[in-house]
Amino acid sequence: MEDKTIKENQLATSEKILLVDDEQGLLTLVKITLNKEGYRDITTVETGAEALQAIERTHYDLILLDVMLPDYSGFDLCTEIRRYTTAPIIFLTARTSDYDKLSGFAIGGDDYITKPFNTMELVARVKAVFRRRLLDIASVKESIxxxxxxxxxxxxxxxxxxVLRVGETEVTCTAKxxxxxxxxxxxxxxxxxTAHLYEAVWGISEFGDEKTVTIHISKLRKKLNDEKKPYQIITNLRGIGYKFVPPTGAVEE
Known part of the structure; x- marks a missing residue:
């Protein structure tokens, strides 16, 4: 018994996770699954109002958010959440359209998992979020x-x-x-x-979604005033990938 307790304590992590969903069975399943992976500090709520109350009281490192709640649209709730925290948000939803994904990313979501989902996929994405948080600083130091x-x-x-500035204008961007x-x-x-970009920024390749990268690049192009084809700053080579081309004559200072 003592050995088991020691192992469990070694496995436990310090990250705080907020799980928002009105399906009690899903809340239980996800919590048990994440508990087994060492994530013990998990708060579960079933409404948007409860989620906002929890966020006002506690800092969370990750929020798993259902899109369809009894009192809120998950997208509207995400906008409210962004007033309090920049914690990564992973949407959980049965909606699969590109429009829904675009909407989720546009208002501050970081990832998107469609129901029904494999719990191991969820675990992989959660681990990727936390892994990227640890590796981002190290990778930046190593590369630049x-x-x-x-x-x-x-x-x-x-x-x-x-902060991202284009000319004299500061443009609002999500963490991703x-x-x-x-x-x-x-x-x-x-x-x-796109696979390389997804792995580098989102931290996972096995369950990568190329549309996630495409949508974020489209949003960046708009903010960089690079919307007209042929694209000048974030260019794409058909069938190959994307390339960042600094403005003509620009030299990194």
Whole structure:
């Protein structure tokens, strides 16, 4: 018994997770599954109102959010949540359309899992979120000497302050948009496949969704004023991948 307790304590992690869903059976299943993976600090709620109350009281490292709640649309709730925290949000939903995915990312979601889902896929995505949090700083230091500020002509990215500027304008970005932009800035003029980008920014390749990358790139292009074809800043090579091309004549400062 003592050995088992020691192993369980060694496995336990410190991350706080908020699980929001009105299906009691799913709440129980997901909580048990995550508990077995060492995530013991899990709060479960069944309504949007309860979720907001919990977020006001406690800082969470990850939020798993159902899109269809009895008192809130998960998308509307996500907008409210973003007033309190920048914690990663993974949507859990039966909706599968591209429009729904686009809507989720547009209002601050970080990932999207459709129901019914394999619990191991959920575990993989959760672990990826936390793994990226630990590896991001290390990878930046390794690739660019701990540099957190990039300047390419009119484009300025300050990761320490989570700020992207285009000219004199500060544009609002989600955490994943900033991470994707930072990856591009750290690797100018290099081509990456969508799978590589998904693995580098979202931290997982086995369950990667190419549309996730495509949607985030589309949003970045809009914020970089790079919407007209042929794209000048984030270019795509048909059948190959994407490349960040700094503005003409720009030299990283």
């Amino acid at each position: 000497g701990a540099k957190e500020v990039y300047q390419y002509g009119s484009i300025a990215l300050d990761m320490s302050g989570a 948009e900033l991470e994707l932009m930072a990856f591009f800035c750290a690797h100018p003029n290099k081509v990456f496949t």
